[in-house]
Amino acid sequence: MPGNKGITLVSTLVFMFIVIILVSVASLTSLNNRRNAQDALRTSQAQFAAEAGLERAVARLWHQVLAEASSSSVTGYRLALDRMGLTNGGVMTSLFGQPQSLGDGSRFEVQVSRRDTTTPSGEALIELTVIATGTLSDGTTRRLRQVFRVARAPFPFDYPFLTNKADCIFCHLEVRSMDALRGNPNPSDPSTWWRRIKVGVLEDLVMRDDQEAGTVHGSLVTRGTVRQQYSGRLEPSTQYFTTLEPGQTRIRSTTPLRPTPADCSTPSNCTTPQNLYYNYPDSTNLAAFGNRYPDGELPDFFPLPIPDDNNNRLIDDAEWLEEVQASLENRNENYFSGSISAPMLVNPSSIAWPGGSGLQTLDSAALGLSRNNVILDGSVTPITLSGTVFINGDVVIRGRVRGNGTILARGNVYILGDLTYDCGQGSALQACDYRDPSRLPQLNLIAGGNTLMGDFLSIDTFAADSLNLLQNNRIQLPMSVCRENPSQPGCGSGGQVGYRPNLALTEVTNFNRSELQRWLRNNNYRPRFYTYGENEVYFGDGCNHDPVRYSSYQTLSAGARVHTCQGERSLGSVALTQAQMNAILSRAVRYEITSSFFNSSSLKQLWNETMQNRSAGALRTDGLLYSANAIFSVIQNGRGYNLGGRWDLRGALVAADTGVLAPVKLDIYHDVRLRPRIPGGQQAQLSRGIWEVVGQ
Numbered sequence: 286m287p288g289n290k291g292i293t294l295v296s297t298l299v300f301m302f303i304v305i306i307l308v309s310v311a312s313l314t315s316l317n318n319r320r321n322a323q324d325a326l327r328t329s330q331a332q333f334a335a336e337a338g339l340e341r342a343v344a345r346l347w348h349q350v351l352a353e354a355s356s357s358s359v360t361g362y363r364l365a366l367d368r369m370g371l372t373n374g375g376v377m378t379s380l381f382g383q384p385q386s387l388g389d390g391s392r393f394e395v396q397v398s399r400r401d402t403t404t405p406s407g408e409a410l411i412e413l414t415v416i417a418t419g420t421l422s423d424g425t426t427r428r429l430r431q432v433f434r435v436a437r438a439p440f441p442f443d444y445p446f447l448t449n450k451a452d453c454i455f456c457h458l459e460v461r462s463m464d465a466l467r468g469n470p471n472p473s474d475p476s477t478w479w480r481r482i483k484v485g486v487l488e489d490l491v492m493r494d495d496q497e498a499g500t501v502h503g504s505l506v507t508r509g510t511v512r513q514q515y516s517g518r519l520e521p522s523t524q525y526f527t528t529l530e531p532g533q534t535r536i537r538s539t540t541p542l543r544p545t546p547a548d549c550s551t552p553s554n555c556t557t558p559q560n561l562y563y564n565y566p567d568s569t570n571l572a573a574f575g576n577r578y579p580d581g582e583l584p585d586f587f588p589l590p591i592p593d594d595n596n597n598r599l600i601d602d603a604e605w606l607e608e609v610q611a612s613l614e615n616r617n618e619n620y621f622s623g624s625i626s627a628p629m630l631v632n633p634s635s636i637a638w639p640g641g642s643g644l645q646t647l648d649s650a651a652l653g654l655s656r657n658n659v660i661l662d663g664s665v666t667p668i669t670l671s672g673t674v675f676i677n678g679d680v681v682i683r684g685r686v687r688g689n690g691t692i693l694a695r696g697n698v699y700i701l702g703d704l705t706y707d708c709g710q711g712s713a714l715q716a717c718d719y720r721d722p723s724r725l726p727q728l729n730l731i732a733g734g735n736t737l738m739g740d741f742l743s744i745d746t747f748a749a750d751s752l753n754l755l756q757n758n759r760i761q762l763p764m765s766v767c768r769e770n771p772s773q774p775g776c777g778s779g780g781q782v783g784y785r786p787n788l789a790l791t792e793v794t795n796f797n798r799s800e801l802q803r804w805l806r807n808n809n810y811r812p813r814f815y816t817y818g819e820n821e822v823y824f825g826d827g828c829n830h831d832p833v834r835y836s837s838y839q840t841l842s843a844g845a846r847v848h849t850c851q852g853e854r855s856l857g858s859v860a861l862t863q864a865q866m867n868a869i870l871s872r873a874v875r876y877e878i879t880s881s882f883f884n885s886s887s888l889k890q891l892w893n894e895t896m897q898n899r900s901a902g903a904l905r906t907d908g909l910l911y912s913a914n915a916i917f918s919v920i921q922n923g924r925g926y927n928l929g930g931r932w933d934l935r936g937a938l939v940a941a942d943t944g945v946l947a948p949v950k951l952d953i954y955h956d957v958r959l960r961p962r963i964p965g966g967q968q969a970q971l972s973r974g975i976w977e978v979v980g981q
Contacts, residue, residue, distance in 0.1 A: 904933065
C-alpha cells in the first residue's frame with residue numbers, strides 16, 4: 286500500500302507540473318498575441334498615417350502644382366515643378382517641411398524625387414517617386430513608396446478620316462477599325478466585336494447622288510454641308526451605308542444599313558450614339574449637352590501640325606524654326622527629338638531611287654534647320670525611325686518602315702509606291718501581323734504643304750482604258766498650256782469627252798472655287814488657293830465637279846464669274862471686280878502641288894519604276910498621313926498598272942482638303958495608336974502606381 290501511495294503522489298505532482306506548464310504556455314501565448322495585436326495595430330496606424338501622406342502628396346504634387354501652372358499641359362506642369370524647387374534629378378527630403386500631425390497623434394513625412402523621361406512612344410513623361418513615412422508617438426513607423434507618372438493625356442481621336450472638305454473620296458470607300466483584320470464580328474460573341482470608328486467632316490462633304498458611296502463601320506460626324514453632287518440635295522448618297530445601329534458603341538455585324546441622320550441642332554436628337562450626325566456642336570455650344578460632347582470630341586477647327594501663330598495660313602520661318610528647336614531641346618511635347626536611318630539622297634543633283642545604297646543616319650539638326658529636299662527609299666533596307674525628324678523641304682518616299690516616329694516635311698510629301706511596316710530584324714525583312722497592332726511600328730508622315738500620292742501626275746484617261754500611262758508623254762501639263770493647245774499629249778486622251786484635266790488638277794480647281802465662294806460670303810476670310818505647275822490660280826466655271834473641257838475653267842482675274850451652286854445647278858453668279866481682286870490677292874495664300882526641286886518628269890519616272898517592279902495588288906500604305914493642306918491621290922485601274930484601282934491604308938488620313946480617287950476600292954483600317962497633334966489635346970494626366978512597403 287505504501288508503494289501505491291508513492292506512485293499516486295508522483296503522478297499527482299507530474300500532472301500538476303504539466304498543468305503549470307500548460308497554464309504558463311497559455312499565459313505566454315496570450316501575452317504574445319496581445320503584444321502582436323498591439324504591434325499590428327500600431328503598424329496599421331502608422332501605415333494609415335503613411336497612406337495619408339501619399340494622398341496629401343497627390344493634392345500638393347498634382348492638383349496644387351497644376352493650378353499654379355501656366356497651362357494644363359505637361360510642359361506647364363514641368364515648369365511649375367521647377368518653380369517649386371523640384372527639378373529634374375532632384376530630391377525634396379520633406380515635401381511639407383515639418384512632419385504633418387494627424388488627429389490621432391500620428392504624423393507623416395513625405396520625400397519626393399523627380400526623373401524626366403519619355404513614354405514608350407516617345408512622349409514626355411515625368412516620374413515622381415514618393416516615399417511617405419508614417420510615425421506614431423511611440424516611435425512605430427511604416428514607410429510606403431509609390432510612383433506618380435505625369436504624361437500627356439491621349440486625345441480621344443477616333444477618326445481614321447478627318448477633313449474640312451471631302452470631294453470624291455466617298456466613291457468606293459470602306460472605313461473600319463483594324464479589328465476587322467482579325468475577322469468579322471460574331472453578333473453573339475462580344476469578344477469579336479469591332480471598335481467603332483468615326484469619320485469627321487468639318488465643312489463640306491460631297492457625295493455622288495445614286496452611286497456607290499461606301500460604308501463607314503461607325504459614325505459620320507459632320508458640321509458643315511452634306512450634299513449630293515448633282516442634285517444638290519442636302520443628304521448623303523442613296524448608296525451610302527453604315528453598320529452601326531443607333532445606340533450601339535461596338536460593331537456587331539457587317540450588314541449594311543442606311544444611316545438615320547440625327548440633327549444636333551435639336552440636342553435631344555443626340556443623347557445616344559448615332560450613325561450620322563448633322564450640326565455637331567463645337568466647344569462653344571456644349572451647354573445644351575450638359576457641357577459634354579454628345580459622342581466624343583470633334584475639333585472646332587482643322588488641327589494644324591505646326592501652329593500658325595500669325596494666322597496667315599503659311600508655315601513661316603519663325604514658326605518652323607521654333608518647332609524644330611523645341612524638338613531638339615526636348616521641350617516639344619508633340620515632336621520629341623529623334624533620328625532617321627535610311628538609304629537617302631539629300632538635295633541630289635541626279636534624281637533616282639537609292640535602292641539599298643546611300644544609308645545615312647540623320648536628325649532634325651541636319652535636315653530641319655536649313656533647306657533640304659530628301660528621297661527616302663526603304664525598298665531594300667527599311668527606313669528606321671526613332672522620334673521626330675523635321676525636314677525643311679520636300680520629301681519623296683517609298684518602301685518599308687521600322688521603329689516608332691514622325692517625319693515632318695515643311696513642303697510637300699510625295700508617296701511614290703507602297704509604304705508599309707516591316708517587322709524583321711537586321712537585314713532580314715519580315716511582313717507584319719496586323720491582327721495585333723500593339724506589335725507594329727508606328728509612322729506619322731506629316732506634310733506642312735500637301736501630300737501627293739499614286740498616279741496624280743498622269744493625264745486623264747476617261748474612255749481610254751487601253752492607254753498605258755507608264756509610257757512617255759503621259760504627264761499632265763499645266764492648265765494654261767492645255768487651254769492653248771488641248772490636243773497635245775500632256776493634256777489628256779481626248780475621245781468622246783474631249784480633252785480635260787486629270788483628277789488632281791480638277792480637284793485643285795474645285796477647291797479654289799470653294800475658297801472664292803467662301804470669301805464672297807465673308808470678305809475677312811483668308812482664302813487658300815492651289816496651283817499646278819504655274820503661278821496662275823484656276824477655278825471651275827459653273828458648278829461642275831467632274832473634269833470638263835479646258836475651256837470651261839477660269840483664271841483668277843477681274844471679270845471672272847463665281848457661281849453660287851446647288852449641286853451642279855447654278856443659282857446665279859457674280860463677276861469679280863478689280864477691287865475685289867485686289868482684296869483677294871492681298872489676303873490669299875498659294876500652295877503649289879508640284880515640286881520646285883523634284884521636277885514632275887523625275888517624279889513620274891520614280892513612280893513608274895516602282896510600279897514596274899511590284900507584284901499585283903492594292904497600293905499599300907501604313908501609318909498616319911497628315912497634311913496641313915490637301916491630299917491628292919489617284920490609284921489607277923489598268924492603264925499599264927497592276928494596282929486594280931485599289932488602295933489599302935492602315936492608319937489614318939487627316940487633311941484639310943481631300944481629293945482622292947480609288948475607282949474600285951479604298952479601304953481605311955484605323956490604327957488607334959496614331960494621334961495627330963490636336964489643339965486642346967495637350968492636357969496632362971496623372972497615373973499612380975501600386976504602393977509598396979519599403980520599411981517599418
